[in-house]
Amino acid sequence: MTAARTAARRLQDWIAGYTPLPGVPDELIGPDGKPRAYWRDFLDVMARLAPEEAERRFAAADRHIRDTGVSYRVHGEASERSWPLSRVPLLVSAAEWREIEAGVIQRAELLETVLRDLYGDGRLVAEGALPAAAVAGSPDFLRPLHGVAPPGGKFLHLYAADLGRGPDGRWWVLNDRTQAPSGAGYALENRLILSRALPALYREMNVDRLAPFFGALRAGLAAVADRSDPRICLLSSGRYSETYFEQAHLARYLGLMLVEGDDLVLHDGRIHVRTIAGLKRADVLWRRVDADFCDPLELNTSSRLGVPGLLEAIRGGQVVVANMPGAGLAEARILLSFLPALCRRLRGEELRLPNVATWWCGQPQERETVLAALPELAVAGAFGATVPGFPGQPSVLGAEAPQRARLEAAIRTRPVDYVGQEVARLSTTPAWQDGKLVPRPFVLRVFAAATPEGWKVMPGGFCRISDRPDARAVSMGQGVQTADVWILADRPVEATSLLPRRDRVPIRRIAGNLPSHAADNLFWFGRYLERAEATLRLVRRLCSSLVEADPAIQGSGQTLDRLQKLLVAWGAVPRPKPGDSGVAASAVAAAALNQAENYGAAIALVRSARRASSAIRERLSADSWPLLAELEERLGEPGEATLSEGETFHRADRALHVIAALSGLAQENMNQVAGWRFLDMGRRIERGINTCRFARHLAEADTTIDDLDALLDLIDSQISYRSRYVIGPALAPVRDMVMLDPYNPRAVAFQVERLLEHLKALPSLREDGMPEAPLRLATIISGTLSAAQAESLDNSQILGFEQKLMQLSEAVADRYFLQGRNAARPEKLTGLY
Incomplete structure (x- = not known):
């Protein structure tokens, strides 16, 4: 009874201390000012966990993120950041989700129809439903593909919509994602991590499973190929992509071949993968590269990410690309101002999910409306991701007086490049901060996949939560958290997986086709590990000689000198400069262990091994990542120069144990x-x-x-x-x-x-x-x-x-x-x- 009273008091403290932002819809607190029933159920179970037990579970989740290398990269940064997962999921009721699902499917079908027309007959422009500038002015409109029917029959195979609650409590669409939507793999990883941290709660809340969606996504990609057993490739821009972890995770989970532009070549009108066994035909490419970079022959000639001749293969109907290059045209904000009318025209119905109110300044009346109400509006680029004339800014607030004159002049000079939008403050959801719940703005990205049975929506999504109470946009580069998204079914949910349900599955014993870049990285992963082991063995032997008690064994120091010369030749320590009096052998050993600026030092070689392995994430066992993280950790802080011979020996010896484990893992588990x-x-x-x-x-x-x-x-x-x-x-x-x-x-x-x-x-x-x-x-x-x-x-x-x-x-x-x-x-x- 004491535990129950403590849990009840903890729940009451959480709810009483939670204060929604004025005038902003909130997920925990409903319009009536009371906690929503399903949120109260969730918090009630959470409150039953003792604080130390909850902390232990979430610490285990953080450790999993670190050990398995779940990460992302901010554009322009060389290093990856650890994945920031919120401890509290976003909860959505089944009834509300059905409305979202219907709205997302409607929107995906509408944009598919619009794209088919704009790259086909062009009736929407010819009949005045869309201005020609809305199409021709967009850099995402690919003229070489005008009149080309998409192989596989669809422009969109994966669609995503960024949603937020509007001031009326309804879900609004903030942006459409049709170029190469990211986040689905991270949504899957969020689910894996949080369901392990809270398994009983996950089952008790009847959370809808994600596996059926991903199975349907893969089935949809396979169905559009012209072979019964197609080769489906995920086309990545490489390990320096902001979302490379996600791409590798999806390739492993769905059993796809992860390739880069270098791996692909046009041969006899078809796209082939360069493998160690020669060229192998690629039937479907799931594209995670911007369309403009896909083909340097016909599009961006400076691209080093694409496949020369890809558009030729598309025109010949020899490869399906998901999404079709040029589909990014539907992401332009200019389209938001016309979609409500287009929905009525093409489908005879209203949009189920309304847009943020948008006015295109290329029309005289709308331009004057925007200029007159500029202090109350946000201005965004009509076509690009940023505002022309305001580098790096996705939108500019007209209320900010120092920029108002610049904005007005820019709009009057080139009005076609700008849209005015209603300033929509994002709704809030609970986030965990300093032992209590606080409201934080969020954006929910919902995914829909084209399947043989029609569009299927992921029962969940990719949620990003801002760390600023007044955020008007959320980007992974601006210090945010992500949250798992739980769709709460009305009844218990059947456990599902991607395992096929057929009674008979063809048995195979084949080596598979290894892309050349994967073979290269595996080869060098092995070399770097072996090189690190050699350095560590040298360091350990040097230290053991230094601490040897019997001077007769240590001799005159000739062996010590030779070991140090080996480390110099190895690049593990700098070559002595002329006139140097020499460095103590203990300092040489410590430097060879963890001075990262020396290319042959153990820490530098381990990091090189991790970089090589990061390009082949989908081919290494998940157990490899914790070992690689442990290996780097055991070498100590880079640059530590005050280590004793005994401590250096101990660290080198422990690191060798980890390398032995990695070797055993490769021999026994690969x-x-x-x-x-x-x-x-x-x-x-x-x-x-x-x-x-x-x-x-x-x-x-x-x-x-x-x-x-x-x-x-x-x-x-x-x-x-x-x-x-x-x-x-x-x-x-x-x-x-x-x-x-x-x-x-x-x-x-x-x-x-x-x-x-x-x-x-x-x-x-x-x-x-x-x-x-x-x-x-x-x-x-x-x-x-x-x-x-x-x-x-x-x-x-x-x-x-x-x-x-x-x-x-x-x-x-x-x-x-x-x-x-x-x-x-x-x-x-x-x-x-």
């Missing part, structure tokens, strides 16, 4: 097909090169026992050597174990044998029976190693093997990756639509 082979080839080549370097520095003719002992430690072969030889380390046996032993997993010969196995298993582009360059070179290296003798092996021969392995790496890149004129392009920045 399907051992082409992607796994490239990851492993990267590790094998790098390990072979590193071992050669170790041997050249520590197994020279004048080597000492300490040097050989250090070499065996670096390649983790101490136990194997001692079990095989009674005597201590000797030059020839150590060289044999390090270089030539095909049974030692750390020996160069072992790496080359595994490389041969991988190369033989990979597809060949040639059908003449002759080995391709990588296989031929690996065979030569293997034969030379097999014929070599440890007694006569010298540094020049070891250097030769090292150089051959570097040549093999280049041969693999030339054969399987995008090289030369087709080289992978640099940073690819795109907007959040």
Whole structure:
């Protein structure tokens, strides 16, 4: 009873302390000034959780976000930001959702009809329902596609509407999203995170499931292809996209191939994916690249994101693009002023979801209306995302006196570029702040997918909540939170998933088609991890030598000197400048661990591995991300230079444990097909090169026992050597174990044998029976190693093997990756639509 009274008091405190903003509709408090029933039910269950239990659950959710790398990128920033998820979902009743659903479907059908006319007969313009400037003046109107029927029959395959409550309590449309709507994948991730944090509450509230929508979306994309088993690709602008995490998440969840423009090529009138097995036809492209950047031959010639010849393939009906390039025309704000009349004209009905009142200044009467009421209105660009003459501003308030004169002059000079809009203050929803609920403005993005059975609306959406009480717009670049959206069904909801319901599913055992850019990133992910491991082993050995109690083992310091020279050659620490008195070995070890400005330092290599892996998110196990985050964490704060030898040793040793776990994860959890082979080839080549370097520095003719002992430690072969030889380390046996032993997993010969196995298993582009360059070179290296003798092996021969392995790496890149004129392009920045 005490717990129940405490929960009741907590609930009462939350509600009593919640004060909606004056004159603004609120989700928690209804028009009657009382909490809505379903919100009270939600808060009642939340109040039963002890504060420490609630905190533990949400801390686990935050940890999941961090460990799995859920993130986004603000336009212009190089680094990603962690995903900001609100602890409180947005709740919508089933009855209210049915109205939203009907309005979104109506709007999607209306815009599809409008686009079909504008790119077809053009009757709306010819009959005066739309001014020609509303079409021809838009940069999103693609003239090369005028008169082209969209392959698959639709301009819009995915539509989104940004909604907010109007002052009358009804839902209003703030913006239409038809270019390449983003946010659906983040909505899915929000649901996964919050339903795990509050599983009982999620079930008790009868929250509608999202899986059926995504299944219908995929079915809709498959249905428009002209093959029964189509290859559906998600076309991304690359890992520097603001929403790359979402794109990778959707590709993995829906089983799509994630590709970039570099991966695609026009061949015989069709779009093909460049894979390691050659060109493979792409039937459907789900586009997440602005239309203007899709084809540098016919559209934006400076684009490095698109596919040369894509429009030619569309005109030939050889590829379906969702959404059809040019569909972004329907996003222009100018259209908002004509949609109510167009709905009556084309559908004989009123809009179920009204727009924000909009007046286009290109019409004399509307222009004078806007100018007369300028202090009460907001001015926005008629076509673009920002106001012409006001860089970076999506809208400008006429009430702001210093800008009013500029606004008026700009509108009179080029009126066609501007619209005036009613200033709509966004409605509010509860957000959690400092242990209490506070009202915050929000925008709800609702998605609709075209399916074989008609339009299907996601029962939920992508909600963005502002951190400012008086926000009039919400953007992910302006410090906002996101919230899961719970549509509360009238009855218990059946658990669903994307698993097919058919009794029989065709069984497949195929390696799949690996795009060239994915193979490249997997290869380098493996190389960076192996390079980081080598640096860590050097650091650990250097520290263990420094703390060794027996000075006889430490010797004269020759081994220490050689280890430090290796770290210098590695790029883990800077090369000493002439006249420097030298740096203490302990400082060298610490610098090699976490000085990020040194390209060979462990922290720099781990970050390089994370960057490579971020481009292949959809191909790595979800367990990889927590391990990568832990690996970086265990290396400590970058630039820490005051670490003792013992602490540096401890951090390096713990980091090596994490790398061992990552290696085990790749060996045991990755399907051992082409992607796994490239990851492993990267590790094998790098390990072979590193071992050669170790041997050249520590197994020279004048080597000492300490040097050989250090070499065996670096390649983790101490136990194997001692079990095989009674005597201590000797030059020839150590060289044999390090270089030539095909049974030692750390020996160069072992790496080359595994490389041969991988190369033989990979597809060949040639059908003449002759080995391709990588296989031929690996065979030569293997034969030379097999014929070599440890007694006569010298540094020049070891250097030769090292150089051959570097040549093999280049041969693999030339054969399987995008090289030369087709080289992978640099940073690819795109907007959040």
